[in-house]
Structure formats: structure tokens, C-alpha cells
């Protein structure tokens with residue numbers, strides 16, 4: 695059980711030469727996102743794969759992966775995310791812990807909100823994440839990302855890989 699919604703993590707600052715720019719990332723082929731169930735409505739959100747122009751995910755470049763392997767003592771996946779939309783309340787499929795590093799906020803006061811699991815209308819925490827600071831997020835708790843406008847929110851998203859066999 696995780697007793698936090700989000701907390702900063704002392705993994706340091708990623709060196710600039712390990713990072714791609716957002717324009718470089720946009721030249722890559724996005725990962726095909728697999729459909730999932732909406733936990734609130736229990737509806738399948740889409741077919742087998744979905745193209746979501748407002749939310750694209752890309753593999754980390756080898757230089758970034760190599761750097762991250764020097765700071766994490768666990769197996770992980772690393773992706774760039776580029777977001778151009780508010781995100782509805784959801785829990786993340788297939789993971790409970792996310793480790794995020796925001797490169798560009800995508801706007802002013804872009805707020806990540808957390809809601810009570812039993813009472814999904816009840817706001818229990820919120821934060822405007824600062825750029826270039828690692829945070830751990832409990833993504834098993836319903837969360838949303840809201841702002842008046844989100845343009846090119848650019849982040850690195852790490853998921854620890856748990857061995858289950």
C-alpha cells in the first residue's frame with residue numbers, strides 16, 4: 695500500500711545531453727497505445743490500438759536510457775509523453791507507481807488532481823508539478839490533469855518493472 699499521492703524524489707537533474715528536444719521526439723514514431731477499460735464507466739475505450747493525436751508516447755532515446763540506468767537500481771521502462779489535452783479522471787492501467795520528470799509544463803497552472811477511490815468526486819490532493827524535478831505518483835488513485843489550455847506538455851514517464859514470475 696502506498697501512503698502518498700505524490701512526492702518529490704531525489705534522483706537529481708537529467709543532463710541536457712541525454713535528452714531529446716520536443717521537436718526531435720515528434721520526429722519519432724509514437725508507440726501504439728493499447729485500448730483499456732474506463733474504470734468509472736467500465737466501458738472499453740477503443741479497439742485494439744488507438745491513435746490519440748493529443749496524447750502520444752515515444753520510447754526514450756538510448757542516451758537517456760543509459761543515463762537512467764546509472765541512477766535507478768531497478769528495472770524500468772522509460773517513455774517521453776507529449777500531451778495536448780486535459781486528461782479525464784482515470785487510474786493507470788497496469789501500474790500503481792509512476793515516476794515522472796516534467797520537461798515542459800504545457801501551460802500555466804496545469805494541475806494534477808487526485809480523487810478519492812471510494813468517492814471519485816472528492817478531491818483529495820492537487821499539485822502543479824515543477825519542471826525538471828522527479829516526482830513519484832500513486833497512479834492507482836484516480837487522477838486528472840486540468841488546465842485552461844495544455845499545449846505540448848512534455849514529460850518523461852518511468853515505470854518500475856516488477857518481476858512477477
Ligand SMILES: [Fe+2]
Pocket residue numbers: 784785786833837
Ligand atoms: Fe495517469
